[in-house]
Amino acid sequence: METIELTRKQLYDLVWSTPIIKLALQYAISIDGLKKLCKQFDIPIPVGGYWMKLKHNKPVKKTKFNDIFGGVGKIVLTIREEGSTVNLDQTPLTIRTKEIENDPDAPLIVPDVIIKPDILTIQTRDFWKAAKNNIFYTDDTKIHYPIRFEISNRERALRFMDTFTKLIRHRGHTISKEYHNTCVLIDGVFIEIDLREASKRVQAKPPYYGTTLEPTGEFIFKIESYLDDKEWRDGKVKIETLLAKIVAKIEIEAEKKKIRKEESRLWHIKYEEELKRKEEIKKRRDEEVEKFNRLVKLSEQYDKTRLIRQYIEARKQNAIDTNTLTTEKQEWINWANDKADWLDPLINKPDEILDTK
Structure with missing residues (x-):
């Protein structure tokens, strides 16, 4: 601009x-x-x-x-x-709403009669026909509109959703499923949608007691997002006149959700990198501690070797001084020197008995 x-x-x-x-x-x-x-x-x-x-x-x-x-x-x-x-x-919502309203090709008028119904409209009618008013009937093989209405208001709901879906497709988006929820899919982001009839609590009619819920005929369209739920309901104006605003809100919420997902993805990458860095530091420290402990152990082992050699030499010298260096004592001295050589970390002489596990 x-x-x-x-x-x-x-x-x-x-x-x-x-x-x-x-x-x-x-x-x-x-x-x-x-x-x-x-x-x-x-x-x-x-x-x-x-x-x-x-x-x-x-x-x-x-x-x-x-x-x-x-x-x-x-x-x-x-x-x-x-x-x-x-x-x-103006707010991003107002700007986006006007952008949609100013699009001469955008389908914004809900007709009195559906012409060229969207495939989802056809599938929804087929679903109702198969359900035969059984509220527990399910069919996850095909997508149908999330409409919860009395039979008398279903046709109006279907006309609204048919126009809504055509506007969604015109904007380059689609209707899809995430788990069991019907959603608008925008650039890989799912925004759950729901259309229901409002109800009010009234006194139950005889022979029943207490209160019951009675449908009012008012429409409520709701979107459910990660942190923000938003709904529109019939009031001074019908929700049919709010199509541009509803779709604008859905698009903005999808953009926010995509940003949050990207921020979350980057946070997890940084978290994993930090975790890996700490693990590497811990690994290096553990390796260093292990090497140090090994050094201490070898030092202690070498020190023991020196003491053993000193003892052997003292025994030998005593035998010489006392003229008691017999063949048997010399054999012991040779045996002891072999064991010292086996214990000595600088020699590590093999020993067929002590090396046996």
């Missing part, structure tokens, strides 16, 4: 040369939006009756422009495209 950049003084000159109602037709901003913009930038606007007095050449009072302003001095306005009713200062 084409934009124009103004200074505070230029906007002041604009609102005092052209009525705001006309400026709202030139720029993609509402009348209230323009007033808020002027208030934000401390720009006075003409009071009521100013333009009528000016038209009839009556004296008017023009509020003087104030040069002193502590905020940012540049203002950007978007030029309204021809035929567009979208105001960029």
